[in-house]
Amino acid sequence: MNGSFLYSAVRTPFGRHGGALAGVRPDDLAATAIGALVGKTPQLEPARIDEVVFGNSNGAGEDSRNVGRMGALLAGLPVTVPATTVNRLCGSSLDAAIVASRTVATGDANLVVAGGVESMTRSPWVLPRPEKPFAPTNATLVSTTLGWRHVNPRFPKEWTVSLGECNEQLQEKFGISRERQDEFSLRSHRLAERAWDEGFYEPLITPVPGVELKRDEGIRSDTSLEKLASLKTSFRPDGTITAGNASPLSDGASALLIGSEQAADFVGVQPLARIAGRGAAALEPQMFGYAPVEAAERALAAAGIGWGDVGAVELNEAYAVQSLACVDAWGIDPEIVNTRGGAIALGHPLGASGGRILGTLAHVLRERGQRWGVAAICIGVGQGLAVVLESV
Numbered sequence: 001m002n003g004s005f006l007y008s009a010v011r012t013p014f015g016r017h018g019g020a021l022a023g024v025r026p027d028d029l030a031a032t033a034i035g036a037l038v039g040k041t042p043q044l045e046p047a048r049i050d051e052v053v054f055g056n057s058n059g060a061g062e063d064s065r066n067v068g069r070m071g072a073l074l075a076g077l078p079v080t081v082p083a084t085t086v087n088r089l090c091g092s093s094l095d096a097a098i099v100a101s102r103t104v105a106t107g108d109a110n111l112v113v114a115g116g117v118e119s120m121t122r123s124p125w126v127l128p129r130p131e132k133p134f135a136p137t138n139a140t141l142v143s144t145t146l147g148w149r150h151v152n153p154r155f156p157k158e159w160t161v162s163l164g165e166c167n168e169q170l171q172e173k174f175g176i177s178r179e180r181q182d183e184f185s186l187r188s189h190r191l192a193e194r195a196w197d198e199g200f201y202e203p204l205i206t207p208v209p210g211v212e213l214k215r216d217e218g219i220r221s222d223t224s225l226e227k228l229a230s231l232k233t234s235f236r237p238d239g240t241i242t243a244g245n246a247s248p249l250s251d252g253a254s255a256l257l258i259g260s261e262q263a264a265d266f267v268g269v270q271p272l273a274r275i276a277g278r279g280a281a282a283l284e285p286q287m288f289g290y291a292p293v294e295a296a297e298r299a300l301a302a303a304g305i306g307w308g309d310v311g312a313v314e315l316n317e318a319y320a321v322q323s324l325a326c327v328d329a330w331g332i333d334p335e336i337v338n339t340r341g342g343a344i345a346l347g348h349p350l351g352a353s354g355g356r357i358l359g360t361l362a363h364v365l366r367e368r369g370q371r372w373g374v375a376a377i378c379i380g381v382g383q384g385l386a387v388v389l390e391s392v
Contacts (some may be wrong), residue, residue, distance in 0.1 A: 275372075
């Protein structure tokens, strides 16, 4: 098996639902990220790219015609570069990176563009197709922005509760207080703002043409524990989860350049990190927030290391409660987790978040002078993914 390496990473700023990126189609967001990624390596001839693998969670609207292929064509890649779109919900772009790394490892490709895109603002409303012509009953429009729709009645009801209710159940199971969740969320905003102020994200970000958005739109520099504590709960009257300690609905795209060691000769840059281990895990659907625990353990085992070797963790903050449950289960120092902010502040455009955390992790490892890092993400319907990077 060949080694797989991360050469470069880029993403758009992430916009709020209905915010600065609301007028940009998802295929155009994908094209922006892909084009910027190729532009970061001017020595690379685009025809040397063997494939594009792009993640997308929705696929019900403007992203419905293989958005990976549409984004590649709109970015100006040669028509001879094939492309595919993968869907593992919130983990789609991390899954795309895993697919790309395996393709390189098996020798089926030397260089692959991976990544993902989501416009949660532009997710369409859908109608079920009637089973008979001229159906006499009413039809209901269903939002495709987030969560279950057109649920199969054969599923147990406990599997198909809302994502927020799933996390309230996690809170009950692990006894993670509202105060801890709010403190974790405040830390995310403060670290994200500091990262931008210090210039950390500038090499990782590409602007979206025609949009005046220079930073991630969800960062709230004026928030405080008092403001977070004042917010009403969102899913249970006596619950703990609020709009302040959960990730927002977001728009954005990310892209990664993954190749063999030999690809450095025609890419023109040296790799940032080696993809050393991959892990996937699954639990009961309502336990999805806890699934990264086992996924990370499997990725570490594949890399041949343990938590004592890990110097940085990028864990996608879908909800503060599930993030804290994972960190507690791993028994690691919370200070090595999301040192440059997380999804609660930066945003969580479902199909793009895995690419964000993997690219951020590679740069954090370099910044901190650490060798090993873990990127992990929870996924609706009970799954988790993780990747171990070795800085090179």
